[in-house]
Amino acid sequence: MKKKIRIFNLITIKELASLTNVRKEEIIKICSSLGIKVSFYQRLDYELLTLVASDLGYEVELIDKQIIKRNNKKVSLSRDPVIILLGHVDHGKTSLLDYIKRSQVNYEEYGGITQNIGVYKVNINKNNSLTFIDTPGHEAFMAMRYRGTQITDIAVVVIATDEDIMQHTNEAINNAKSVGIPIIFAFNKIDKKNSDIDKIRRKLAEINILVEEWGGAYQSQEISAKYGIGIDKLIEKIILEAELLDLKYSPENFAVGSIIESSLNKENGYTATIIIKDGILTLGDYILVGEIFGKVIKILDERGNQLKYVRPSRPVLILGLNGTPAAGDIFHSYKTEKEFQKIFNYKNLLKKEQELRFESHESHTSEKLNIIIKADLNGSLEALTESLEKININNKKINLIYKSIGNINESDVLLADTYKAMIVGFKVKISSAAQKLANNNKILIKVYNLIYKMEKNIKDFLSNNSKREELIYGRAKIQNFFTIRKIGIVAGCIVLEGKMVRNSTIKLKRDNKILYVGKLNSLKTFKKDVNVVKKGSECGINIKNFNNIKIGDIIESYKDLGGSWRMGGESKVIY
Known part of the structure; x- marks a missing residue:
């Protein structure tokens, strides 16, 4: 009989790994065998989640599956596509939006209800309307990506043909690809004398993006947002893409x-x-x-x-x-408070259950260094990723948080601050604003020009600089163990050194290797709860959420004084 995983929302690869005690890499392999490429932080849809969990010996119970069931009405109507416009700050995105609004008599602008993201709807004809979202930059779109959502149906990436593919352009493309929505390229400023469209197509080809003119799958359109050249054709291509998506909704469904x-x-x-x-x-x-x-x-x-x-x-x-x-x-x-309250209460119970399971799993995992990678080219990025993922020093590994092409910017530093991560760059620059933010938040940034140097330095860093400060209270040896009702397995111990402290952090060691890191949940002497047991005394110890103990195991009680991968905002280029 398969074990059951109960979840409320669709979960990520990382969350599934924690709930099943299976390495993230193994789950990635299963997805790949099914012909689907996913990242650690991508949410799995219900069908894929069910397949992967079944392969791992688990059955998925989606607590909110009644939403899937109740939203399966057969009556369906077409809905308008939602389009996001992305691109570098000065490549003409705003000009394109302005021209579309001016050229359409019956447009409805929704900018009045948004402060940071302009939203408006354009009625193209009696049968077609388009809703556009204009983000202030790639950061907002990246935030949506990290939450595994898909507000938009189509991405239009605007590129100035008199310049180059810039950092934000690369990030916009990567983010749209990772979300899995169709991309249409708008090659802007073709009215400029120094416009070089083939150069842009060639640059896109270098990052494995082939437009239809070059035999690829991506639609593109040459435009001049300033003079309105090609914009009607761009809109036609957006409508065509939307028709292929066949976007539907049911008026009988819940929102x-x-x-x-x-x-x-x-x-x-x-x-x-x-x-x-x-x-x-x-x-x-x-x-x-x-x-x-x-x-x-x-x-x-x-x-x-x-x-x-x-x-x-x-x-x-x-x-x-x-x-x-x-x-x-x-x-x-x-529709009703009763229905809402039932789901809300159950979700809170489920959240507590998942937190306990996640805490237990995380305690078993090896110590990891969170890393964000920025590289100059896609090939370099893949080579760096492959190299870093192989590193394992004294059971310390690399946990890749995010990777993309382009220089290191403020959003990278903010992401590193959130995840307590190091930023590793390869043949890229650090913006002055990012450098200042890194110094203020003590984020370590290292930029390399040679991969083998990067690999050596990361290994040295893991070996020498990854220790957290700890105050050791004492050590005890397990002499026997038994079960107590309402508590669980209790280890009968003798304190060898120092003292055992209730509610302290513990390491369970077997054959001089750390088997588990967790909490000292219960400490007793002669069936009496105590806070401290000193050297030479016998005691009973219950370890929170862990029962795999053996006679002869060593329990080390200590206080974690902190420390992290942050090293004072150091940043330098290593050749």
């Missing part, structure tokens, strides 16, 4: 969608700008998004007019939540 942004203001309290992907959201519905919830008390359009309901692909502002969810978070709606 499911994504958060674009959220805020708090004195007049309205917590507000969120949303886009629905399926179903219809009605005034009075209950919404659950992560740990944020509430009843929809207002739905506002772009002009502040109140609506009674909203269909998919139209951005609106809603009021009634109890907090500010993050951009990219998925929300589900419920």
Whole structure:
């Protein structure tokens, strides 16, 4: 009989690894055998998750599967595509947006309800409308990517043909590819004398992007946002791509969608700008998004007019939540408070259960160095990744958080700060703003020009600089063990050195190797709970969430004084 994994939301490779006690790399291999490429932090859809878990001997119970079941009405209508425009800051993205708005008589602009992400809808003809999202930069889109969501259906990447493929362009392409949405390239500024379209096509080919003109699969269009050249054809290609996607929704379904942004203001309290992907959201519905919830008390359009309901692909502002969810978070709606409360309560119980299992798994795993990689070319990036993933020094390994092409910027440092990671660059530069931020947050950045030098330095770093500061309380030896009701397995020990301290961090050692790192949960002498047991005394020890003990094992009690991979913001180029 297969074991059961109970989850509320679709989970990532990393989360599945923690719940099944299987290495992330093994799960990646299973996905590859199914012909699907995934990353550690990509959420698996329900079908793929079920297949992979079954291969590992587990059965998946998706607690929110009633949403899948209840949103399976056969009646379906076409919905408008949601398009995100990406590109370097000065390559003409804003000019393209402005021209599209000016050229269409019947356009509806939603910029009034968003502060950082411009959203507007263009009615192309009686049958076709397009909703555009303009992000302030790749960071917002990257945040959506990390949450495994897909607010948009199509990405249009704008590239200036009189310049080069810039850092933000590379990151935009990588992010759109990782999310799995179609990409259309808009080759802008063809009116310029120094425009070189073939150079751009060649540069794209170098990172394995072939446009249709060169026999590839990616649509592209030459345009001049300034004079409106080629923009009608670009819109036609967007519509064609949307037709191939065959985007549908059912008006009978409950609303499911994504958060674009959220805020708090004195007049309205917590507000969120949303886009629905399926179903219809009605005034009075209950919404659950992560740990944020509430009843929809207002739905506002772009002009502040109140609506009674909203269909998919139209951005609106809603009021009634109890907090500010993050951009990219998925929300589900419920018609009754009873239904909502049942899911909300069960989710809290499930969250606690998963936290315990994750904590237990993480304690078993080897010590890891979190790393972010930035490289000059895609080939270099893959070579660096392969080299780093093979490193294993004294059971210390590399945990790759993020990798992309381009110079090291502020968003990389912010990501490193979140994950306590080191940034490794290869033949790239560090922006002055990123350097300043790294110094302030004590993020270690190292840039290399030779891969073997990088590999040697990382190995040396793991060997010499990865120790955390610890205050050792004492050591005890397991002499026997027995089971106590409501507590579990208790090890009968004699304290060899120092003292055993209740609720301290412990290491369980067997044959001088660390088998487990966790918490000293219960400490007893003669069935009495105590806080400290000193050298020479016998005691009973229960280790939190761990029962695999043997006579002769050593329990080391200590306090973790901290320390991390942060080394004072050092950054230098190593040749």
